[in-house]
Amino acid sequence: MTPLLWKDYQKEVPDNHYFFVRSCIRQTFFPGAEAALLDILRNSLGLDIFEDRRHTTCTGIAYHCDLVPLETIMTVIARQLSLMTEAGYRHLLVSCVTSFGIYLEMLDMWQHHPEMLEQTREALWKSTRRTFELPTALVHTSDLIYHLRKPIADRSPHRLVDKSTQRALRVVDHVGCHYAKIFPAGGFGGAEFPSVLSGLAETFGGEMVDYPERRHCCGFGFRHYMLQENRGYSVSNSRIKFESMEAFAPDLILTNCPGCNMFLDRWQYTLAEMSGKTYDGEGKGIPVLSHEELAALMLGRDPWTLGLQMHQVQLEPLLDKIGIAYQARQKYSMVEGVAGVPREPGVLKVSFE
Numbered sequence: 001m002t003p004l005l006w007k008d009y010q011k012e013v014p015d016n017h018y019f020f021v022r023s024c025i026r027q028t029f030f031p032g033a034e035a036a037l038l039d040i041l042r043n044s045l046g047l048d049i050f051e052d053r054r055h056t057t058c059t060g061i062a063y064h065c066d067l068v069p070l071e072t073i074m075t076v077i078a079r080q081l082s083l084m085t086e087a088g089y090r091h092l093l094v095s096c097v098t099s100f101g102i103y104l105e106m107l108d109m110w111q112h113h114p115e116m117l118e119q120t121r122e123a124l125w126k127s128t129r130r131t132f133e134l135p136t137a138l139v140h141t142s143d144l145i146y147h148l149r150k151p152i153a154d155r156s157p158h159r160l161v162d163k164s165t166q167r168a169l170r171v172v173d174h175v176g177c178h179y180a181k182i183f184p185a186g187g188f189g190g191a192e193f194p195s196v197l198s199g200l201a202e203t204f205g206g207e208m209v210d211y212p213e214r215r216h217c218c219g220f221g222f223r224h225y226m227l228q229e230n231r232g233y234s235v236s237n238s239r240i241k242f243e244s245m246e247a248f249a250p251d252l253i254l255t256n257c258p259g260c261n262m263f264l265d266r267w268q269y270t271l272a273e274m275s276g277k278t279y280d281g282e283g284k285g286i287p288v289l290s291h292e293e294l295a296a297l298m299l300g301r302d303p304w305t306l307g308l309q310m311h312q313v314q315l316e317p318l319l320d321k322i323g324i325a326y327q328a329r330q331k332y333s334m335v336e337g338v339a340g341v342p343r344e345p346g347v348l349k350v351s352f353e
Contacts, residue, residue: 018049018092019052022096029258030293065222075127077103082132084132090137091135092135095140095141100179100186105182145291145292153298173208174214179196216241218255218263224237251286268348272346282317283347284314285314297324
């Protein structure tokens with residue numbers, strides 16, 4: 001690919017002043033990730049990131065499951081934008097890949113069908129007496145972390161390198177479908193060459209592995225998981241990816257979608273219980289991290305404050321390779337409502353101190 005053609009795959013990302021909207025799945029399954037993201041952006045990099053506690057879910061999962069009609073989700077998105085407008089911001093920072101795809105879809109629809117934009121403005125006014133302006137920049141959090149990867153790396157005490165051998169750790173990435181495939185021009189690298197995760201890992205010193213099913217769906221698929229009868233489709237999609245990456249012996253799976261992060265982590269446990277097989281050489285599974293979690297670890301954040309104990313596949317083997325210190329006995333002491341330690345899985349190897 002020539003340098004001139006590569007310009008078509010780039011994205012303009014403002015340096016500062018963002019209105020931030022959270023992810024439902026991220027908050028539920030990996031609650032430390034967004035707190036770490038805000039800490040990095042605000043306290044490590046000194047950025048202006050504003051959040052309004054009145055913002056709600058985008059209803060994207062229900063929309064893709066045909067439970068929420070188009071007119072409703074357009075009005076919900078308009079209300080989010082009205083909060084941004086009221087706060088005086090025009091750059092929208094989105095945590096969830098599903099939400100990111102939803103916002104791109106609504107903005108594209110309103111651009112090509114201005115009558116639908118006017119209908120949405122009218123529906124929002126009638127229901128809430130609110131008005132809104134369109135964002136001048138729509139940025140996913142992985143876009144911003146990628147954009148700021150060099151300043152973050154310059155502040156990082158750690159590298160994606162095995163401290164005992166000095167070998168670059170092998171990273172396989174999984175870029176969320178709703179980041180790269182719905183509106184390819186909305187992200188770095190488009191659908192064919194998404195660089196938002198590979199560029200981040202390489203900046204931290206990791207070695208990227210181009211495995212055959214790199215662009216295959218993680219298995220979420222919304223209705224493929226939401227309906228219990230369809231979950232076989234979901235887990236089988238994840239299995240395809242694990243089997244594809246297994247031969248390359250990756251040290252880490254890196255994601256930018258909260259749903260992908262959850263499924264690539266937790267289906268490893270499920271598949272181990274179903275088949276007795278794991279996809280690493282030691283029976284421990286392949287650790288999975290999101291872009292926020294990786295950046296936070298590289299910057300020296302405590303793994304348990306970050307919430308890595310919420311992962312099904314334990315992160316200690318990866319932490320040991322990098323040389324990140326942790327207090328093993330503190331792992332579950334910070335999780336409210338947990339008495340002692342969780343029950344040990346039947347197949348996936350874990351260590352409880």
